[in-house]
Amino acid sequence: MAGPSRTTHLRGLVSRRFPDRRLSLVRLTILIGVLTGLVFAGFQGWKWFENETTPTRAAWFAGYVDVTATPQFGFEQPRSDADKNVVLSFVVASPDEPCTPTWGGAYTLDEAKDQLDLDRRLARLRQQGGEAMVSFGGQLNDELAVSCTNTAQLKKAYASVLDRYELDAIDLDIEGEALGNTEANARRASAIAALQTERAAAGSPLAVWLTLPVTPDGLSPDGTTIIADALAAGVDLTGVNIMTMDYGQSKAKNQSMGDAAEAALTSTQRQLRVLYDRASLHLTDATLWAKLGATPMIGQNDIRGEIFTLEDAAQLNAFALAQRVGRLSMWSSNRDATCGPNYDDVTRVSDACSGVDIGESSFSAVLGAGLVGTPDSGSGVVTESEPLAEQDLTDDPKTSPYPIWDADVSYREGSKVVWHRKVYQAKWWTKGEVPDNPVLQSFETPWTLIGPVLPGETPIPVPTLEPGTLPEWSGSTVYEKGARVLLDGLPYEAKWWTQGDSPQAAETEPDSSPWLPLDAAAVLATLATDPPAAG
CATH class of the missing domain: 3.20.20.80 (Glycosidases)
Incomplete structure (x- = not known):
């Protein structure tokens, strides 16, 4: 001030x-x-x-x-x-x-x-x-x-x-x-x-x-x-x-x-x-x-x-x-x-009026x-450790809206996980960094706390595409950059030439995988103007 x-x-x-x-x-x-x-x-x-x-x-x-x-x-x-x-x-x-x-x-x-x-x-x-x-x-x-x-x-x-x-x-x-x-x-x-x-x-x-x-x-x-x-x-x-x-x-x-x-x-x-x-x-x-x-x-x-x-x-x-x-x-x-009217530029800070x-x-x-x-309300109040209520921090996949965080899994930007009954979202690619690590500055953690897991929640279904919407992935097919495929109803796009690399690995190792996971709804919206590339 x-x-x-x-x-x-x-x-x-x-x-x-x-x-x-x-x-x-x-x-x-x-x-x-x-x-x-x-x-x-x-x-x-x-x-x-x-x-x-x-x-x-x-x-x-x-x-x-x-x-x-x-x-x-x-x-x-x-x-x-x-x-x-x-x-x-x-x-x-x-x-x-x-x-x-x-x-x-x-x-x-x-x-x-x-x-x-x-x-x-x-x-x-x-x-x-x-x-x-x-x-x-x-x-x-x-x-x-x-x-x-x-x-x-x-x-x-x-x-x-x-x-x-x-x-x-x-x-x-x-x-x-x-x-x-x-x-x-x-x-x-x-x-x-x-x-x-x-x-x-x-x-x-x-x-x-x-x-x-x-x-x-x-x-x-x-x-x-x-x-x-x-x-x-x-x-x-x-x-x-x-x-x-x-x-x-x-x-x-x-x-x-x-x-x-x-x-x-x-x-x-x-x-x-x-x-x-x-x-x-x-x-x-x-x-x-x-x-x-x-x-x-x-x-x-x-x-x-x-x-x-x-x-x-x-x-x-x-x-x-x-x-x-x-x-x-x-x-x-x-x-x-x-x-007052004598103060003609209210975008300039005054010490006598708010603007x-x-x-x-x-x-x-x-x-x-x-x-x-x-102001003296707090005088005489001594700060002492307080007993904290016991919390059940066990995460149950059946009551978690998103996958439970796993130290061995890589998460790309935007990924959401559940950890200790709370939902976190990745700010950038991350692997092995605990979402609730008690850091002082937000830039020290790749995770943003979204909020608690709510009572009665269940896993949020992952949107999928009907068979035939895109070609099914095959391990023997050669795919060029830009090719789109389906695996278990989930759409993927090739980031570079690939053969034999399962798109499923993109969920855990997004950087090294040649496949980029796509949003199913976005794919449907663009199919009319962007037909699937053949493998």
């Missing part, structure tokens, strides 16, 4: 709605219906969540607030209940004193009290039932651990912010060059682990969220390494918040921002399981989902063409409630408005529906 220094180019921007871009009555009616349904569904979903978990794990919503942005955003006067919790950003290292925390590199904590009235405004928010957490880092300045090379002084710097603002929860936003800074990451992990231990002993436990960039395929290797190193150092992560924004080429061309967010959460949940298993902490699916958060960039993203709409927000909220995700946020509350016409609605209301917790 962007840091405060970006706002220096946007001074004096005033947020107004477009007078010529109002919601139509029909669209407004539909939107109100959707929101009403979401609120009801959110309430129902939350009650179920509440029954399944302890109150301290209550899922929550809070928008990020760019503290130093101009015009100043009045977070201390929430527009609605959805806006009463905030993530104040960003505390970073002072450009002149590396171990001194500042707001955006522009204000020390004392200067923010005097010049931004920050302490008083935070007190006002709490008087109205709101809560805040502070985010360290961001994209445009140095997070404290990057500049402060003394771990003891680094711990003291973090503690000074916690004490100043009476915090029970913090957010560590690590992105850009800081992601790969292994020395800084080690210092940060050591300092935060020590703080957690110290505060837990004093009866003031600290919830710690890591915020990291993501793609629809999940966290980068740098991102997973940061988590692994934090766990190894003894940090008890309340959760990992992924920045579901600015995907660039990692997002499929026709993939919506809502679908991309769902994919990113699902991929990261799988990665968290691997990371916690490697740390000898075996967690249930429910706990892993509760340790996940998502933060979209509302409206126009930094990448043109990536626009997170109210419909995407509704989709993400529904997904979060269904999966019982622990947290939703947004970048940023400052931007949760329709741009999309949201009428009388707000992203916070849609994203926050049904999430009733506060």
